[in-house]
Amino acid sequence: MIDINLLRNNIDExxxxxxxxxxKIDKKSFIDFENERKNLQIRVQELQExxxxxxxxxxxxxxKGNNVSEYMKSVGQTNDLLKEQxxxxxxxxxxxxEFLLDIPNLPHExxxxxxxxxxxxxxxxxxxxxxxxxxxKDHVDLGERLGLDFDLGVKLSGARFTxxxxxxxxxxxxxxxxxxxxxxxxxxxxxxxxxxxxxxxxLKGTGQLxxxxxxxxxxxxxxxxxxxxxxxxxxxxxxxFVRDSIVDLTELxxxxxxxxxxxxxxxxxxxxxxxxxxxxxxxxxxxxxxxCHPNESxxxxxxxxxxxxxxxxxxxxxxxxxxxxxxxxxFGATKTFDIEVWMPSQGCYRxxxxxxxxxxxxxRRLKARFKDSDKKNKLLHTLNGSGIAVGRAxxxxxxxxxxxxxxxxxxxxxxxxxxxxxxxQGKN
RNA sequence: GGAGAGCUGGCUGAGUGGUCGAAAGCACUUCCCUGCUAAGGAAGCAUACGGGGUAAACCUGUAUCGAGGGUUCGAAUCCCUCGCUCUCCGCCA
Numbered sequence: 001m002i003d004i005n006l007l008r009n010n011i012d013e014x015x016x017x018x019x020x021x022x023x024k025i026d027k028k029s030f031i032d033f034e035n036e037r038k039n040l041q042i043r044v045q046e047l048q049e050x051x052x053x054x055x056x057x058x059x060x061x062x063x064k065g066n067n068v069s070e071y072m073k074s075v076g077q078t079n080d081l082l083k084e085q086x087x088x089x090x091x092x093x094x095x096x097x098e099f100l101l102d103i104p105n106l107p108h109e110x111x112x113x114x115x116x117x118x119x120x121x122x123x124x125x126x127x128x129x130x131x132x133x134x135x136x137k138d139h140v141d142l143g144e145r146l147g148l149d150f151d152l153g154v155k156l157s158g159a160r161f162t163x164x165x166x167x168x169x170x171x172x173x174x175x176x177x178x179x180x181x182x183x184x185x186x187x188x189x190x191x192x193x194x195x196x197x198x199x200x201x202x203l204k205g206t207g208q209l210x211x212x213x214x215x216x217x218x219x220x221x222x223x224x225x226x227x228x229x230x231x232x233x234x235x236x237x238x239x240x241f242v243r244d245s246i247v248d249l250t251e252l253x254x255x256x257x258x259x260x261x262x263x264x265x266x267x268x269x270x271x272x273x274x275x276x277x278x279x280x281x282x283x284x285x286x287x288x289x290x291x292c293h294p295n296e297s298x299x300x301x302x303x304x305x306x307x308x309x310x311x312x313x314x315x316x317x318x319x320x321x322x323x324x325x326x327x328x329x330x331f332g333a334t335k336t337f338d339i340e341v342w343m344p345s346q347g348c349y350r351x352x353x354x355x356x357x358x359x360x361x362x363x364r365r366l367k368a369r370f371k372d373s374d375k376k377n378k379l380l381h382t383l384n385g386s387g388i389a390v391g392r393a394x395x396x397x398x399x400x401x402x403x404x405x406x407x408x409x410x411x412x413x414x415x416x417x418x419x420x421x422x423x424x425q426g427k428n
Numbered sequence: 429g430g431a432g433a434g435c436u437g438g439c440u441g442a443g444u445g446g447u448c449g450a451a452a453g454c455a456c457u458u459c460c461c462u463g464c465u466a467a468g469g470a471a472g473c474a475u476a477c478g479g480g481g482u483a484a485a486c487c488u489g490u491a492u493c494g495a496g497g498g499u500u501c502g503a504a505u506c507c508c509u510c511g512c513u514c515u516c517c518g519c520c521a
Binding site: 038041042044045046048049051052054055056057058059060062063068071072073074075076078079246371375377 | 438445446447456457473475477478479489490491501502
């Protein structure tokens with residue numbers, strides 16, 4: 001949620017910055033809402049004040065044994081008016097709230113301006129692409145004899161679900177463990193295990209709700225109407241650790257990581273990436289979250305980028321780093337880096353990590369604050385990133401480490417996690 | 429699933445219809461006293477949102493005692509619904 005005072009004081013600036021990400025703000029409605037709100041609020045508070053005075057008076061007069069019928073009459077009129085004005089105010093305030101919850105975050109000034117992914121900026125290209133002496137296959141063709149079973153996924157659940165068996169399942173597990181170990185041991189993140197089902201409040205805090213319910217999977221307790229949502233990313237539970245809390249300056253930065261499954265409905269991406277396990281309803285990901293002092297969030301963003309990059313370096317996978325343009329960033333981000341790994345079969349780079357600074361956008365929704373050295377409560381900054389997506393990383397390994405016979409060499413960093421297995425062999 | 433107890437400020441904890449945003453203690457801040465330390469004394473110390481003030485200081489109003497609704501002129505206090513925590517029983521990985 002953006003700061004309402006920014007809208008009150010600099011609405012034109014907000015408008016143009018939102019325009020750069022393709023969001024049109026309804027200025028007139030907001031100004032009308034605000035004027036009306038101000039009048040109503042003053043009116044309501046005056047009425048409450050006089051009701052409180054009168055009620056107090058009734059108390060004191062009654063205790064003296066005086067007649068209070070005049071006061072009662074007048075407080076009755078006040079209350080009638082109050083009831084009417086107050087419900088108007090409440091209605092208006094919830095409208096303003098809805099209005100605010102729908103507005104995306106403002107892009108940072110360093111973000112390239114653009115409306116589509118074509119305008120994302122390549123910052124760096126890293127790693128050597130391997131030369132293959134044979135015609136490369138994609139992970140679907142390779143995976144068939146290695147344990148990637150798309151048909152089984154469909155049978156069990158439907159499109160965009162995959163089942164992995166045997167050594168490849170082991171590789172998948174190894175990758176998750178490996179990434180988690182790097183982030184905890186080399187970068188000092190606290191390892192967490194979190195719920196995968198979360199409530200409305202949590203998703204509202206990180207910005208997925210109320211606007212993007214269609215992107216989520218929704219569950220209900222048997223026999224109950226209460227909804228719980230499957231997490232679309234570990235960012236949701238981890239960032240919500242600080243919801244409704246005031247943390248001490250000395251606790252910052254808070255660095256959290258978790259290996260979690262992620263569930264996405266992929267509404268609106270029909271026909272996109274239908275082949276293989278690039279775009280699934282369910283995938284695993286190691287999530288990195290940092291919660292820090294506002295002065296430090298851009299330094300932290302750079303650090304988190306390097307934390308995600310280290311995984312690809314250790315796996316010796318070629319990748320590039322992108323700075324997303326204003327129109328391609330997520331709802332809550334002021335600045336986002338994507339890391340894209342090289343996929344030889346497609347001859348292109350695919351996203352395996354996205355690292356964003358949300359500044360105080362989520363913190364405001366979360367009421368996540370810290371006690372500053374001047375004793376005032378201030379909003380924290382929150383950042384999140386993937387460190388990294390397990391499924392896509394495995395796809396990249398399959399494709400980049402393929403051998404002529406269709407077997408897969410295990411990246412050196414993973415051999416110990418694979419109990420010494422250094423080649424994944426398929427059934428012929 | 430059954431039965432019971434509870435949820436009050438950063439923490440502990442009093443408060444069962446009015447003068448209570450809330451006693452007291454702890455913690456914290458400032459000051460005083462004492463040669464440091466320890467002890468003692470005084471004052472201050474919740475959050476959000478309004479109004480005033482050029483701004484800060486400050487003044488002032490409203491709301492908030494798990495959440496929502498109700499009763500009442502008036503609710504931390506009474507009633508209802510929900511959530512959560514704890515104890516006991518049952519069930520379960």
